[in-house]
Amino acid sequence: MIRMAEPTLAEHIANELRRDILRGKLAPGESIKERDNAAEMGVSRTPMREAIRILAKEGLIQLRPSRSPIVARPNFKNVEDHAQVLIALEKLSAELAVKNASDEDISHIAGIVDHMSEHFDTSDPLDMFEIDMSFHTAIADASKNKALAETHRTFLQRLWRARYLAASQRRNRQRVVNEHTLILNALRGRDAKAARAAIDNHLWHLAEDIREVIEKESAANNSAGTPTGDPQ
Amino acid sequence: MIRMAEPTLAEHIANELRRDILRGKLAPGESIKERDNAAEMGVSRTPMREAIRILAKEGLIQLRPSRSPIVARPNFKNVEDHAQVLIALEKLSAELAVKNASDEDISHIAGIVDHMSEHFDTSDPLDMFEIDMSFHTAIADASKNKALAETHRTFLQRLWRARYLAASQRRNRQRVVNEHTLILNALRGRDAKAARAAIDNHLWHLAEDIREVIEKESAANNSAGTPTGDPQ
């Protein structure tokens, strides 16, 4: 038996697959064969099946009846739907964080903004992006609402690749840091209205970036037929 | 192999357990022994394990390391957290439904309100409650945002028992129908502001009812020690 804190084999596999998907090593549309992948990793079908289930719940893998599951190909509507919900969750996070965040929480969030400013030019884009994510996650945690933090995390994860692609393309880090600073200031000032407005502004830009990148990918997919190849 | 539309054995088991939990047949704190329950139902551990996983994800069952899972005992904070998120999701639902609902959608929602009015006194409380739930679900569906509808459904499910208990105790059906009608009128008028206000009002009452019932259950649990008995 394994302790709760120690991840199971299935969780390990899920993490590895998730990383491959989010980094693009496993492309949208690519099939994930339960038996083949299990053999490749030297594990049995049971944890592999469990891992695939975990990622299917997260929206990263799409189960198909009687066919191998495939890496989900986020369409525009799907991404937009998730972005809309994420914005509502982030607003609620900010609102509750204004009320409930401790001074330590706010210091922690400020530390993330500082870190982003300081390492603006020297960091790998992926590292910077992870820090960006941690900013948003810290606010959700500071809301002191676990159900919200968990659901927020789920949506962040589902939108991870779209957001990552958007962040990679635009190189608008200064704007991101500026907008994060606005949010932080609203939290510090315990100003719910300002926090919501700053979140709205920040995520409106995000939605724009995501829309562009998804349109690009759709165009690329259409002109190339099926660049990732049909599954199977 | 089973078709997608046809539920698996695991899904059947999950549905049965869910029903037992939500109806109180399986009380909060009661343990669910994988092997025993599987034997009782004449199935193997695999679908039972899968079913427990499903319900754990829904928050109805609480997994414990090296111990039998137990029926989740919702504490006050937990329920309140979920209610807060649900309110945000419902507001977003109403807002998007105002924009995106088809006339058919609105007719469907109106039909539910009519049905509730007509069968106000003659229906079993549980039936009336299910119809109440379908009202909210129909709005989420009318938002045309699948991610929102799915997450909304998840939160509705997690709060089901608390809401059901609240609904059973208060017998405030007339008020519920009135508030539903306000929401429906706001949807019909395509008035997002009115819809949000009506949702706020409706769910504020809900939160009040839930708070009362959870407090009652907490008091009952404290005075009786562990009325449901320790698991194992």
Add this chain to the structure above:
DNA sequence: GTCTGAAATTTGGTATACCAAAACAGGTTG
């Protein structure tokens, strides 16, 4: 070259066995 039917392959789901770790219970000792 196309179509159809049969065979082969792939697949998800389930049953069962095994293992190691954690928890529990009972007895002994101080």
Add this chain to the structure above:
DNA sequence: CAACCTGTTTTGGTATACCAAATTTCAGAC
């Protein structure tokens, strides 16, 4: 009486086998 130790029981996780259904492939006929 409390603490500790040991043996037993319970438990979750994983490996493997099997089955039935769906899909794919191949061969033969037209």
